[in-house]
Amino acid sequence: MKTMPALEVHDLIKSYVSPDGETVPVIDVPRLTLDDAEQVVLHGGSGSGKTTLLNLIAGILPADSGSVKLAGTEVSGLSESGRDRLRAERLGYVFQTFNLLQGYTALENVLLAMAFAGKVDDGAARALLKRMGLESRRDYRPSQLSVGQQQRVAVARALANKPSVVLADEPTGNLDPRSAVDALALIRETCQEAGAALLLVSHDQQVLAQFDRSEELSELNRAVAVADASAGGAA
Amino acid sequence: MSFLGPAGLSLIVRRSLRRHALSTTVTVLSVALAAGLTMAVFALQSQTHKAFTGGPVGFDAVLGARGSKLQLVLNSVFHLETSPGNLPWAFYDAMKKDRRRVALALPMAVGDNYQGYRIVGTTDEIFTKFEYQAGKTFEIEEGGRYFDSEKNEAVIGSVVAERTGLKLGDIFQPYHGLVYDESMIHQDDYVVVGIKKPTNSPSDRVIWIPIEGVYRMSGHVLRGSGEAYEPQDGEAIPMEHREVSAVMLKFRSPQAGFSLDQTVNKQGTAATLAWPIGNVMAELFEKLGWMSKVLAIVAYLVVFVTAGSILASIYNTMNERRREFAILRALGARRRVVFSAIVLEAAAIGFLGCLLGFLAYLAISVVTASIIRTQTGVVLDPFSYHPVLLWGPLGIVALAALAGVIPALKGYATDVASNLQPHS
Numbered sequence: 001m002k003t004m005p006a007l008e009v010h011d012l013i014k015s016y017v018s019p020d021g022e023t024v025p026v027i028d029v030p031r032l033t034l035d036d037a038e039q040v041v042l043h044g045g046s047g048s049g050k051t052t053l054l055n056l057i058a059g060i061l062p063a064d065s066g067s068v069k070l071a072g073t074e075v076s077g078l079s080e081s082g083r084d085r086l087r088a089e090r091l092g093y094v095f096q097t098f099n100l101l102q103g104y105t106a107l108e109n110v111l112l113a114m115a116f117a118g119k120v121d122d123g124a125a126r127a128l129l130k131r132m133g134l135e136s137r138r139d140y141r142p143s144q145l146s147v148g149q150q151q152r153v154a155v156a157r158a159l160a161n162k163p164s165v166v167l168a169d170e171p172t173g174n175l176d177p178r179s180a181v182d183a184l185a186l187i188r189e190t191c192q193e194a195g196a197a198l199l200l201v202s203h204d205q206q207v208l209a210q211f212d213r214s215e216e217l218s219e220l221n222r223a224v225a226v227a228d229a230s231a232g233g234a235a
Numbered sequence: 236m237s238f239l240g241p242a243g244l245s246l247i248v249r250r251s252l253r254r255h256a257l258s259t260t261v262t263v264l265s266v267a268l269a270a271g272l273t274m275a276v277f278a279l280q281s282q283t284h285k286a287f288t289g290g291p292v293g294f295d296a297v298l299g300a301r302g303s304k305l306q307l308v309l310n311s312v313f314h315l316e317t318s319p320g321n322l323p324w325a326f327y328d329a330m331k332k333d334r335r336r337v338a339l340a341l342p343m344a345v346g347d348n349y350q351g352y353r354i355v356g357t358t359d360e361i362f363t364k365f366e367y368q369a370g371k372t373f374e375i376e377e378g379g380r381y382f383d384s385e386k387n388e389a390v391i392g393s394v395v396a397e398r399t400g401l402k403l404g405d406i407f408q409p410y411h412g413l414v415y416d417e418s419m420i421h422q423d424d425y426v427v428v429g430i431k432k433p434t435n436s437p438s439d440r441v442i443w444i445p446i447e448g449v450y451r452m453s454g455h456v457l458r459g460s461g462e463a464y465e466p467q468d469g470e471a472i473p474m475e476h477r478e479v480s481a482v483m484l485k486f487r488s489p490q491a492g493f494s495l496d497q498t499v500n501k502q503g504t505a506a507t508l509a510w511p512i513g514n515v516m517a518e519l520f521e522k523l524g525w526m527s528k529v530l531a532i533v534a535y536l537v538v539f540v541t542a543g544s545i546l547a548s549i550y551n552t553m554n555e556r557r558r559e560f561a562i563l564r565a566l567g568a569r570r571r572v573v574f575s576a577i578v579l580e581a582a583a584i585g586f587l588g589c590l591l592g593f594l595a596y597l598a599i600s601v602v603t604a605s606i607i608r609t610q611t612g613v614v615l616d617p618f619s620y621h622p623v624l625l626w627g628p629l630g631i632v633a634l635a636a637l638a639g640v641i642p643a644l645k646g647y648a649t650d651v652a653s654n655l656q657p658h659s
């Protein structure tokens with residue numbers, strides 16, 4: 001028997017209404033599945049709808065139609081606060097800009113993520129930061145940390161509640177090439193250790209090359225393909 | 236970990252307060268002032284009212300010249316104000332002989348001071364028979380004694396001793412009038428023979444001498460008979476020339492007061508009976524009632540303005556905090572967590588303000604109490620309980636929380652997806 005997939009996306013559709021009243025589709029993903037602890041890289045640049053797709057998976061944005069299942073739980077069927085709770089418990093999100101809470105120490109950033117899932121574990125938070133090589137930096141605030149260290153705090157925070165899936169949006173985009181290699185390795189290792197599937201978005205060929213499975217977002221997302229085609233047709 | 240509070244709320248609140256430390260401090264201080272002021276306005280009014288109307292004055296009534304009861308009470312009981320005029324000795328005599336109704340009658344003659352402290356002439360019954368509280372008579376400090384009615388001797392109140400430096404055995408000369416004027420010195424020498432132990436009442440600010448001494452003070456003229464008479468050394472003062480500023484009365488029963496009120500105030504025309512003393516003072520406070528209403532309105536206004544400043548100070552931070560709220564939401568915080576955090580932050584500012592407000596209240600109270608004490612001898616208890624000390628802070632915290640609702644609604648409505656990116 002195959003284990004339950006960490007993430008299943010079916011016929012996911014999201015449109016925006018443009019200022020002149022036209023409905024513009026941004027996401028139309030017929031199918032995307034991540035197995036338990038699987039690591040997948042999505043290749044997509046800006047305008048490919050990558051952030052919207054990740055926000056739909058995370059339940060930050062509600063979908064127009066279709067289904068997102070996180071570790072077997074249907075996200076689209078939940079109320080907003082249900083999605084918030086599920087996001088806290090089952091999902092880790094590493095943003096391109098890290099989005100660390102500025103007034104809080106590294107440790108507090110991790111603890112607060114735990115608090116929203118209702119299971120604060122000081123020891124686990126410290127252990128996570130130690131694993132990230134931040135043992136001596138846990139009482140520093142983001143402004144006192146290097147970019148690479150901030151990124152590691154963001155990863156620790158994403159893993160705080162032992163999520164089923166970690167979403168990473170260009171996590172190495174703000175790092176220099178050498179740090180980027182180390183950072184990527186750390187993300188992949190720690191997700192592996194935590195048993196979390198990883199869905200990482202990048203347009204960096206060096207990053208893409210590291211993954212066994214790589215998906216082209218422009219192929220996955222028919223909305224972009226349609227938009228590209230119509231743009232091409234007009235030219 | 237409990238320090239995070241439920242859903243991390245306490246951490247979010249504390250970090251936000253710290254992050255906006257300057258505006259937090261300023262707002263907390265303004266809440267403290269508002270809380271202190273409100274508590275002081277209500278508590279001090281009630282303490283003052285209690286001290287002036289229900290204080291242990293030891294007398295039931297005052298008999299004095301025809302005129303204002305209030306002036307009579309202020310002059311004879313609180314040793315403030317001028318005397319409304321004098322009464323012939325016969326009135327005192329009549330009271331003293333009215334054993335059916337009057338338990339104690341003490342004559343009182345005023346008109347001199349020492350460095351602004353009143354000299355009151357009376358009989359030694361003020362020490363032997365007068366009870367300022369049930370069962371308690373004035374006591375004299377170790378080494379002292381009552382004055383001898385035949386001699387130029389004085390017993391001074393504790394505040395007088397403290398402020399003028401007069402000690403046992405010291406000799407002083409009284410000044411004419413109730414207001415201290417250096418040029419008005421009498422040539423009579425008085426010896427301090429006793430210092431009255433403090434009773435926390437206006438009597439602590441008084442110098443007691445034999446009433447005969449007031450009559451015989453150089454330059455004093457008596458008009459008890461309607462004609463001027465100057466007492467001569469070695470010659471007894473005829474009764475008809477003697478006069479008193481007031482007769483202090485203790486009744487055998489409340490009925491006595493009622494019937495004397497009839498005789499003196501309703502049927503008589505020469506004298507005024509101020510009875511009951513507490514009611515006379517209560518009337519003063521009633522007359523000043525509009526002032527306490529104004530003060531109360533001012534206090535309420537200050538509280539509302541402060542609530543507005545809490546609202547404004549938090550609301551002003553909402554734009555810069557949109558991204559923080561979006562991040563919290565992205566981490567899984569529900570909308571109500573963001574909402575509660577902002578309301579709690581406002582309430583916390585109210586709470587911290589009220590804590591400091593108690594200090595402000597105590598400072599205002601202690602200063603006010605000490606001013607009232609030095610001015611009148613009446614003692615307020617700034618530490619005594621008043622309901623405003625409970626509902627004031629509770630109301631302010633509730634109002635602060637309410638003020639937080641408007642920014643909280645804004646925080647509640649923060650869109651996550653569009654605020655996760657840094658704002659350019």
